Amino acid sequence: MARKKTRKIHIGNVPIGGGSPIVVQSMLKTNPENLQDTLHQALELKRAGCELIRIALPQIDKCKTIPFLKNETGVPLIGDIHFNYKIAIKAMEEGIDAIRINPGTINNIQKVKEIVNVAIQTKTPIRIGINVGSLEKRILKKYTNPNADAMVESALYYIKMIEDMGWQELKVSLKASDILQTISAYEKFSKKSDYPLHVGITEAGPVFSGAIKSAIGIGILLYKGIGDTIRVSLTGNPVYEVIAGYHILRDLGIRKKGINIISCPTCGRCKTSIMDIVEEFEKEVAYFDTNINVAIMGCEVNGPGEAKEADIGIAFGQEKATLFARGKIIKTGIPKEMARELLKEEIYNLAAKETRE
Ligand code: SF4
Structure with missing residues (x-):
């Protein structure tokens, strides 16, 4: 199983791609306003070995949790941002280690460009998180059904735009809840680009069936050498996402020990x-x-x-x-x-x- 060579970027002190070990990440599920619950869950994730923690930032005022969580956990933090580009800017100003944006939900090129400008100033890596359910109108007009090719075209379009602005600290994901569609999108993308890839099956489901679905989807991709970071999305305690992630890596022989x-x-x-x-x-x-x-x-x-x-x-x-x-x-x-x-x-x-x- 030869690993596909991708570019190396860093999120905080964690190297991604370029032959670095595959990184296990998960996402907080608490209300970020409740600092104690959020910190408790972040520390549980850290204890389980989670190497990157993602946090949803639905409103701009939630960004104030960023310095607190970074200080208390020491685990690099990724802000997950949709719709409002100002949240992405605020998160970077507060010192987030990386942002995940879905350009389809920001839905305005000028606003995406403003995010990129601040990313360049603050040296913040960006994950371009394409999701089949929220492709931009331009792409949806071209493809009658949102499919793997549409996801790849959308990702390549934004990569080119961001590269032209002078920023290359990028990571990409192309997610769908359909396993075969997801695999096809990642395969097609990795033939065309060497940016590091975050892989996962989105909205995989409850702990038991979701872990199986993710093990199949993520497992097939990793077996093909595709994937630099992984997240097993489960409707349940995020610690199970981390455990499942390590099991997938171990059972494929990627992590030898455990x-x-x-x-x-x-x-x-x-x-x-x-x-x-x-x-x-x-x-x-x-x-x-x-x-x-x-x-x-x-x-x-x-x-x-x-x-x-x-x-x-x-x-x-x-x-x-x-x-x-x-x-x-x-x-x-x-x-x-x-x-x-x-x-x-x-x-x-x-x-x-x-x-x-
Ligand atoms: S070890 Fe004892 S308790 Fe466990 S399954 Fe066997 S008989 Fe039952």
């Missing part, structure tokens, strides 16, 4: 809330780079056996659990509230030992 969780499906014998433990643990270790198998098992039937086979394992009994590392019991009588912390501790221990070895 925690492989082996967990039992649970049954009537299970006396512990394994589902909650596994769900929380998965969120906490999604971005870990250590190549380790971790077993989390619900009872004494298969639990100790599986847990012993894994690098690290925990098997729950009636009340308490037993912790194994490399096949040996290392702790017994563990209360379930301690399970996640102890597992993480053992991951760090094992990783440190491997580094020393």
